[in-house]
Amino acid sequence: MIKSSESEDLRGRYQRVIENIDNLPSLPAIVTKLLQIVNSADSSADDAAVLIQKDPALTSKMIRLANSAFYGIPRSISSVNSAVVILGFNTIRSLVLSASVMKMFSGPKYQAINKERFWKHSVVCAMCARIIVRYFMNIRMMDPESAFCAGILHDIGKLIFNEFAYEDYMDACEYARKYSVPLIEAESRMLGTNHAEIGKILSDKWALPLDLEYCLVYHHNPGGADNISELVATVHLADVIAHQIGAKLWDDEYCEDEWENTRTLLQITDDDFKKIMNTVSENLERSDEFINIIT
Numbered sequence: 104m105i106k107s108s109e110s111e112d113l114r115g116r117y118q119r120v121i122e123n124i125d126n127l128p129s130l131p132a133i134v135t136k137l138l139q140i141v142n143s144a145d146s147s148a149d150d151a152a153v154l155i156q157k158d159p160a161l162t163s164k165m166i167r168l169a170n171s172a173f174y175g176i177p178r179s180i181s182s183v184n185s186a187v188v189i190l191g192f193n194t195i196r197s198l199v200l201s202a203s204v205m206k207m208f209s210g211p212k213y214q215a216i217n218k219e220r221f222w223k224h225s226v227v228c229a230m231c232a233r234i235i236v237r238y239f240m241n242i243r244m245m246d247p248e249s250a251f252c253a254g255i256l257h258d259i260g261k262l263i264f265n266e267f268a269y270e271d272y273m274d275a276c277e278y279a280r281k282y283s284v285p286l287i288e289a290e291s292r293m294l295g296t297n298h299a300e301i302g303k304i305l306s307d308k309w310a311l312p313l314d315l316e317y318c319l320v321y322h323h324n325p326g327g328a329d330n331i332s333e334l335v336a337t338v339h340l341a342d343v344i345a346h347q348i349g350a351k352l353w354d355d356e357y358c359e360d361e362w363e364n365t366r367t368l369l370q371i372t373d374d375d376f377k378k379i380m381n382t383v384s385e386n387l388e389r390s391d392e393f394i395n396i397i398t
């Protein structure tokens with residue numbers, strides 16, 4: 104049982120964390136506009152290209168990525184317009200969101216968490232989610248790029264804790280290490296909230312599309328998602344696999360078991376599971392290339 108002084112302490116921490124998070128910056132206008140373009144049925148590749156070209160740094164990142172081995176496109180792409188047409192709206196959405204979020208949180212490399220390891224985990228999870236959808240999903244059409252984007256952002260709440268509640272978050276990470284519990288559990292125990300709940304606050308503040316919001320909020324509890332359940336389960340499975348192949352915040356970070364219904368819902372067999380692990384492991388180096396270009 105938590106003693107009253109402990110519970111007061113927890114309330115204090117919770118309040119402090121939430122107040123700090125209130126200072127969270129808005130998404131850059133270019134990203135908000137791009138999200139609107141991607142979501143609108145009337146938009147064209149031109150609309151997205153015109154917008155991206157207003158930002159020279161983003162333009163160069165888009166073109167470098169489109170030509171990188173990460174996408175493996177056999178012809179050379181020299182304009183943002185062709186990048187949008189060839190890669191598709193949802194890929195562009197992932198790239199612009201990733202680049203902007205990485206830039207927003209580009210402070211010191213190591214605070215409560217090591218950001219290089221954080222992004223490596225996120226990108227490996229994203230690649231894995233895309234592989235699951237592209238090669239192993241038999242249920243229904245789901246866009247691999249939405250899965251990629253959700254994978255990139257799924258743990259963003261951790262970065263927000265790290266940025267806005269750094270000292271309290273150190274204690275949560277320390278607790279997770281000391282007692283070998285999942286970080287999400289340590290967050291709830293030490294901060295009175297966790298990165299999935301922060302994902303909800305962030306989704307509201309940034310008006311993220313519903314598919315991303317659900318993945319941020321339910322990736323540790325896919326059974327709780329009453330909508331978009333296959334995408335959420337995909338990100339959950341990809342998260343578990345990213346941990347299993349070593350892309351985690353610290354070497355012995357505890358990884359929870361996967362949700363028992365995940366593979367049934369996604370119709371992934373044991374054989375598929377092994378193949379996914381192998382494919383992700385073979386493509387691991389590509390995650391570094393993505394991070395190098397996007398940051």
Ligand SMILES: [Fe+2]
Nearest residue numbers: 257258322323
């Ligand atoms: Fe998470």
Ligand SMILES: [Fe+2]
Nearest residue numbers: 228257258342
């Ligand atoms: Fe994760």
